[in-house]
Amino acid sequence: MLSRPRPLPLRYAAACIGLLLPTLAFAADGDPPAEAPPAATAPPATTQPPVDPPPASATPPVAAPTTPPQAEVPPAARETLEARAAFRTMGQDVKGPSGIVVAQLVNILVNTEGQPVAAILDYGGFLGVGKRRIAVAWRALQFTPDGIGLGLSREQLRGLPEFKDGEPAVLAVPPAAPGTAEAPANR
Amino acid sequence: MLRRRSERSLDWLNFFVANVQTGFGPFVAVYLTAQAWTDVEIGVALSVGTATMMLAQVPAGLLVDATPRKRLLAMIAMIGVALSAVLLAAWPARLPILASEVLHGVASCILAPAIAAISLALVGRARLGERLGRNARYASLGNGVAAAAMGSAGAWFSGASVFWLTAFMMIPAMVTLTFIRQSELHPPPPPTPVQDAAGRGEIRGLLTNRSVLVFAACCLLFTLANAAMLPLVGAEITRVAGDEANLVIAACIVVPQFVVALISPWVGRMAQSRGRRSMLMLGFAALPVRGLLLSVVSDPLGLAAVQMLDGISAAVLGVLLPLLAADLTKGNNRFNLCMALFGLAVGIGATISTTLAGAISSWFGAGAAFGVLAGSGFLAFLLVVFLMPETRGEEDEAESVTA
Numbered sequence: 213m214l215s216r217p218r219p220l221p222l223r224y225a226a227a228c229i230g231l232l233l234p235t236l237a238f239a240a241d242g243d244p245p246a247e248a249p250p251a252a253t254a255p256p257a258t259t260q261p262p263v264d265p266p267p268a269s270a271t272p273p274v275a276a277p278t279t280p281p282q283a284e285v286p287p288a289a290r291e292t293l294e295a296r297a298a299f300r301t302m303g304q305d306v307k308g309p310s311g312i313v314v315a316q317l318v319n320i321l322v323n324t325e326g327q328p329v330a331a332i333l334d335y336g337g338f339l340g341v342g343k344r345r346i347a348v349a350w351r352a353l354q355f356t357p358d359g360i361g362l363g364l365s366r367e368q369l370r371g372l373p374e375f376k377d378g379e380p381a382v383l384a385v386p387p388a389a390p391g392t393a394e395a396p397a398n399r
Numbered sequence: 400m401l402r403r404r405s406e407r408s409l410d411w412l413n414f415f416v417a418n419v420q421t422g423f424g425p426f427v428a429v430y431l432t433a434q435a436w437t438d439v440e441i442g443v444a445l446s447v448g449t450a451t452m453m454l455a456q457v458p459a460g461l462l463v464d465a466t467p468r469k470r471l472l473a474m475i476a477m478i479g480v481a482l483s484a485v486l487l488a489a490w491p492a493r494l495p496i497l498a499s500e501v502l503h504g505v506a507s508c509i510l511a512p513a514i515a516a517i518s519l520a521l522v523g524r525a526r527l528g529e530r531l532g533r534n535a536r537y538a539s540l541g542n543g544v545a546a547a548a549m550g551s552a553g554a555w556f557s558g559a560s561v562f563w564l565t566a567f568m569m570i571p572a573m574v575t576l577t578f579i580r581q582s583e584l585h586p587p588p589p590p591t592p593v594q595d596a597a598g599r600g601e602i603r604g605l606l607t608n609r610s611v612l613v614f615a616a617c618c619l620l621f622t623l624a625n626a627a628m629l630p631l632v633g634a635e636i637t638r639v640a641g642d643e644a645n646l647v648i649a650a651c652i653v654v655p656q657f658v659v660a661l662i663s664p665w666v667g668r669m670a671q672s673r674g675r676r677s678m679l680m681l682g683f684a685a686l687p688v689r690g691l692l693l694s695v696v697s698d699p700l701g702l703a704a705v706q707m708l709d710g711i712s713a714a715v716l717g718v719l720l721p722l723l724a725a726d727l728t729k730g731n732n733r734f735n736l737c738m739a740l741f742g743l744a745v746g747i748g749a750t751i752s753t754t755l756a757g758a759i760s761s762w763f764g765a766g767a768a769f770g771v772l773a774g775s776g777f778l779a780f781l782l783v784v785f786l787m788p789e790t791r792g793e794e795d796e797a798e799s800v801t802a
Contacts, residue, residue, distance in 0.1 A: 303435035313554065316432050334432060335637065338648040339550050340425030342633020367641040374638075376761065 296357055306333055306353070306360045317360060318345070321381065330383050332375055336366070346372050347381040405521060406530075408578035409514075410537045415572035416510065417541030419480055422549055422565035423503060425630070427487070430558040434491045444496050451504030453746045459508035460739025463516055464732055473513040474576055479506030481569035488562035511742070512735040515721040519734060520585055524792075525671070528722050532667025535717040539659035546652055605737055611727050613786045615744040617683070617779050621716060622748030624686050624776035627756030628709070628769070632693055632702060635765055640699050647699040651706045658710020659717065666718045675719060675726070676789050682715020683780040690773025694766045720745075726790035 301317055308314040319332035328350045337343030346369065354361040363386050373382050431441045466472055479502050486499035514534070522530045545568070552560045605611055633648050640647050670678045689708035696702055724737040752772070760768040 300435070303433045305433070316429070318432060318438075334429075336644055337429075337633060337637060338645050338652065339546060339553065340427075340429045341630060341652060342637045342644070342648045343429070344634050344637045365642070366644060370639060370641055372638075374634075374761075 299355055299357070299360075301360070304360055306362050308362055309365050314362065314366070315343075320350075321347070330381060332381075333362070335369065345375045346384065347375040348384045349386070352384065352386045402521075405579045406533075408575045409518060409521060409530075410533060412572060412575040412579070413514065413534045413537040414541040414544075415568055415575060416477070416514065417538035418545040418548075418568045419477075419484070419565050419572060420507065421542050421545035422484065422561050426549070426553065426558075426561060429553075430487070430561070431491070431496070433558050440493070444500055447497055448500035448504050449746070449750055451501045452508055453743055453750075455505045455508040456739040456743045456746065457736065459505065460512055460735040460737075460742075463509060463512045463735040469513050469516050469520070470576060470579060470581065473510060473517065474573060476506040476510035476513060477569055477573055477576070479503070480510065481566045484562045484566040484569075488559040488566065491559075508739070508742070512738050515724075515738060516735055517579065518721075519725055521579070523585065524725060524729070527725055528667035528671040528718065529664055530667070531718045531721050532664035532714075535663035535667075535714060536660045538717070539656040539663070539713075543653055543656040543660070546649070546656075550649070602733070602736065604731075605728070605733055605740065608727060610723075610788055610790060611737060611740065613782060614723055614727075615740055617679075617782050617787065618716070618720065618741050619744040619748040620775050620779035620782065621683065621686060621712070622745045623752045623755070624690060624772045624774075624779065625709075625712065626749040626752035628690060628693060628772055630753070631756055631760060631765055631768055631772075632706075634760075635697075636699060636702065639697060643699065647703060650699075650703040654703050654706045655710035655713055658707050659714040662711065663714045663718055666714050667722070670719060670722055670791070674789050674791050675723060676783075676787065678715050679719060679783050679787060680780070682712045682719070683776070683783045685709075685711040685715075686776035687773040687780060690769050690776055694769035694773070723790055726792065729792065 301320065304317050305313040306315040306317055315333035315335040317331055318334050320328050321330040321332065322328050330347045330350055331353055332345060332347050334343045335346050348362065348364065348369075352363050354363065364384055368387070369384055372384050375381055428441055428445065431444065436444075463469060463472060483499040483503035483506065486495045486502070490496075515531075518530050518534055519527055549561045549564060552564050629651065632651055636647050636651070637644050666678055666682075685708040689705055689712070692705045692708070693702065696705055720741050721738055724741060725734055728734045728737045756768045756772060759771055
């Protein structure tokens, strides 16, 4: 090549700076802000989400160093869960009555006693297009070693309004058994 | 005959590259959800990808313009995309995913202009319209085939399998690139030292060219209208359709791809023979009409039929964006920079689109969102009709008539 265009290195530099800016912005905001997670997911999680361990990890907390120098706080006891006794929930596929995957479980709503009352699902869609966030009653889900099952079909979930954070959730409830008065599938 | 072979290879190059890029759509969010990422983390990762794409457009355009070795650059970009897919599949931790998004953004910004530049170098300006039409045809075929393959892989195997498939698809793409012979390429002459010393002047010249600005605004408004329509339709279908929802959504994705595959070469030929404006008006008119129809039609089959209009406008924009960039940069070597400017406008439009449509849809409902999007599309149409000049040159017209 007889003459190399001189401004080229400048452009390379501009491109590199352009590349670095987003990653620098990420590095600047430090640890990932944990979304206010429902308390139900904190306890005996034997597996961790595959992110850098946030400050509150699954290992039991040691005595807080800021307590006034009174009687020593005993370290937390430990218990082990059988591998098959408890299952991961977040992000897991949810299968419909026909056995195909219809949704992903993205959040769990609990009451003040810590009992789960509803699950938030990313439902439907094809290759990510058209999925909707809906809330279903906890009792509509079955948890098995093969995965999570949802007892409501697509037809039953038609017209269910989307779940919006901060607003009262409209839950899809399994219909009452035949024989009693038919309760509507959606409230 | 060797020229035909290079052209065939370019066809299949577009096919395989489109295959690869299909995996990086909304499916990444689904995959990350399955990895138990929270909404905030997914949003950050995807925003990094979008921001990188926008920041990298112009430097990438400058880069592709500056180097005569465009095939090498395309090859490097393809390796980058494949690598980002492998990172997604093999190592879904926070930093590798961010690296993957950044890498994919930069590589895509280099790859698309490189392919357009190779097309221009292969066929020259007079036949560029038809060539771009063929590129668009094979790209939409690639999108359709990949959507089917990856949808099946995601359903039957795992989310990660989609990205392994994506990375694997890069191999045929690289093979087809090697079949495009260097001897067939006749790129526009590199800038003389005088021109190049005024490099900044060229960029400013491009930015003050009224037609460039007008068309960039058209692209922005068009994409603002277009980008959020399919997700909105998809959400509506999931809400109202029963068991056949997924099939209807798949039809809404496939029908436009089919239409693009069908009419793109015709659009390119028409743009050559009848001029650019007629095709622009056709494509830009289809968009607001589609927006209005989508807000009133609720029958799933009707929605899929309305999506044919999506195919028309997508075909027109897909062919005419690079074609207009070539027209407006005749005589200087800023083809890719011009394409990068248009690409930046498209990126900005897409970002505004999804945010705006999401906000309006949650406050006022989907119908209002479709109305606003259709309004933006109509604005783009008005810009095209009243402000956009015909950019086909006299000698192009003569050449295309005799060709």
